[in-house]
Amino acid sequence: MDFEAVRTFVAAADAGQFQEAAAELAVTQQAVSKRIAALERGLGVRLFTRTPRGAExxxxxxxxLPQAREVLRAADRAVASVHAARRPLRVDIxxxxxxxxxxxxxxxxxxxxIDLDVVMLHDMETAVGALRSGAIDATFRAVGEPGRPLPRDVEHVRVLDEALELxxxxxHALAAARSLPLGRLAGHRIWMPGIVPGSEWxxxxxxxVAEFGLTIEATGPNFGSDALLDTVADTPALATFMGARTRLVWSAGHGLRRIPVTDPTPVYPHSxxxxxxxxxxxxxVLRAHLAAVASGQDGARTWTPDWTPAWAAAR
Known part of the structure; x- marks a missing residue:
């Protein structure tokens, strides 16, 4: 199969017009038409119908179309495989x-x-697409959420349980506590403006929230961690969750408290x-390193969602 013809077909399908596809591919409109005509002859079917609005x-x-996209992803991975040793390892954190x-x-x-490139992608779909296209080599996510299965060609393993702290x-009324049972947080406002609807977090x-009756608010614009810390420091009615391994710096005048949560400790499962x-x-090498430093916690004293994948037997 002519991969350039397949790539041209996908470009035309996305653009809806041969002329726009030609501009994207830096070829003539006639070349686009010839490639698609050759692809149609090879497949024995019509792929497009010309309309006044373009090509449907x-x-x-x-x-x-979805099969053509997969063909191109496979071709891109094949090309990347022969150049892999000459480029940095790309990881989404x-x-x-x-x-x-x-x-x-x-x-x-x-x-x-090992040469390393670190990128920061926003959502699961983008990260998984980048894995499948070869744009990145690894990403870290919480996986297993019902209704969002991973493609069969994407593998994963749990590598870190990160405890949440208040x-x-x-x-704040709880500021003097040395630790807090999770049940004591019910009725207190926990503000987390960085929660994105539809994300794994x-x-x-x-x-x-559903299991322990908590009140988590994601209202208001997300101005970043500095603004969050300023607001929590100045507002006695608000608290927020923070990962125990999250590194943030704030002014000594803020007087912020990081309080361990217990009985059970909610942990965020990174894979x-x-x-x-x-x-x-x-x-x-990265996978072997992560297996060696993998850090879980006593499951009897922690909480994760039911959909969290189990730890690998040998870790």
């Missing part, structure tokens, strides 16, 4: 201050000879994900 997919074209950033800093210290200002907190056909030689 036929029923056969609609059926072929979601954010620069969380527990996963600490894991990757530890990996870099242990293996300074962060309060000095005037939103699913985690939805389940936490590393990768594409099963990824041939980057450093990916295996």
């Amino acid at each position: 997919l036929t029923i056969d074209g609609q059926a072929f 979601i954010n620069s201050r969380g527990a996963v950033s600490g894991l990757m800093r530890g990996f870099h210290r242990a293996h300074p000879e 962060l309060t200002g000095p005037g 939103a699913a985690y907190y939805d389940d936490l 590393v994900l990768w594409h099963r056909d990824n041939a980057h030689p450093a990916l295996g």
Whole structure:
């Protein structure tokens, strides 16, 4: 199969017009028409119908489109596999201050000879798509959420349980506690403006709220961690959750308190994900490192959602 013809078909399907596809591919409109005509002859079907608005997919074209995308992803992975040893290992860590950033800093210290590119992708779909296209080699996510299965070619293993702590200002009613049973948080306002609806961390907190009757508010714009810390420090009625391994710096005048949560301790389950056909030689080194430093907690004294994957038997 002519991969350029398939790539041209996908570009035309996305653009809805041969002219726009030609501009995107930096070829002539005539070249686009010839490639698609050749592809149609090879498949024995019509893929497009010309309309006054442009080009619309036929029923056969609609059926072929997702398969064509997969063909291109496979081709891109094949090309990347022969160049993998000559490029840095690309890893998505979601954010620069969380527990996963600490894991990757530890990996870099242990293996300074490995070139490393760190990226921060926002959502699960983007990260999984980047894994499948070869744009990244690994990502860290909470996986297993019902209704959002991973593609069969994406593998994962749980590598870190991160305990949640309650962060309060000095005037909060719970600020003097040395630790807090999870049940005592019911009735207190927990403000987390960074929760994105539809994200894996939103699913985690939805389940936490449902099981323990907590009040978590995600209202208002998310101005970042500094604004969150300022507000919590100045507002006695608000607290927030923070991962125990999350590194944040605030003014000494804020008087913020990080209070362990117990009985049970809610933990956020981080897994590393990768594409099963990824041939980057450093990916295996990363997975071995993560297996060696994998950190879980006593399941009898912790809480995770029911959909959290189990720890691998040999870790």
